[in-house]
Amino acid sequence: MLINTVILFLSNSLVIFMVLALLLSIKNKYAIPTITLSIGALLGGVLMLILWFYIDIISQMIDGTGLEWLYVSIHILVYFLILRLLNTSKKIVSIQGENQHRSSVYAGAILALVIMLQGTNFLIYFIGYWSQADVINALFVGVVLGAGICVSISILLYFLCVFLDERFYANSTELVFILFACGLFNKISGLLLQIDFLPSSSMIFDLNFIVREKSELGHFLKALFGYDASPTLLQLGLYLIALFTALFWHQRLNKPWRLFRFKEDIS
């Protein structure tokens, strides 16, 4: 029970700690107020409790596919919010104005939605088994251990992003954030396949012999980039579409023919 709790905590909560680390890296660079992230985290906790309260009802909707549709919608929303945040943040560097407020809202919303999405699953397990007197200690210790591992990984990720930004490429955190957003977006293909909305196809390659998807490294890569050791052509295609869309969206403001937009904004 103890090991199972640690594994479940890691697989569900690592994404939350990673998004927090990435937002904190961007916070320093683009001055996102700490209060926004705190409100986002608080709101995420409240939304998580609300979703937990109604989740069994939602799961039975649309012939038992309600939960998948909800998760698909929120994953798409978070993907676009991350893209908007990165785009708005780029403008802030140049103009320092009204967009700062908008960017803060995006950052808070991303954190809140990710906490709601990822936290609910663990909450179902935690509360579901809390009533069993013989497992309370294992649950509690498992959560403490899992939280410790997640905090350690997120601190390492934070310093890695800061290091890469300063030493190698100034937009390294943004690139990691884009890959993170694509990983989240890629989850929708699995959800839609599961409810028979998308056609199934056989996997195109299997990387389990290099990094096993359910190993420690596999969990880390899955949380950070949406790593899938045996993707289908459809999953790979969706991931690449999401990646190229994100890169195009992010890079278009850098193009010289777009410079007039900055000048307009400044004036």
Next chain:
Amino acid sequence: MKNSLIFMKKISITSLIISLIFCPNVWAKRAEYTVELKDHLFFPAIIKIPPNEKVKLIIYNRDATPEEFDSFDLNREKVIFPNKKAVIFIGPLPTGEYHFFGEFNPNSAKGVIVVTPTLENQNNIKPKTEKGGA
């Protein structure tokens, strides 16, 4: 010029949504297989399905605690709430064995989906209906 671009964009998005809604997958009827979860055990623990065919798996959770159906082999993951059912589509799969388990109780809740062309009589199968198909 700008208006026509926006119009084209709207048309593309609308056609994408319509094609997704009306794609044959959404309306296709599949053979249904029912599985029950009781005392953290799957019944039946061995499910035989035909090869190269997508099937609908309906899992009923008869326990008082939630469970998460998980399978690395099938790449499926879904929470089943107490006294509720969950629906998962699997396949089409080549012949072989595909293991699944309950993520909240991995030591007891275990099962295997056997994809075989020679199906023995199983009482948990509901054949697919006439209309539809994909």
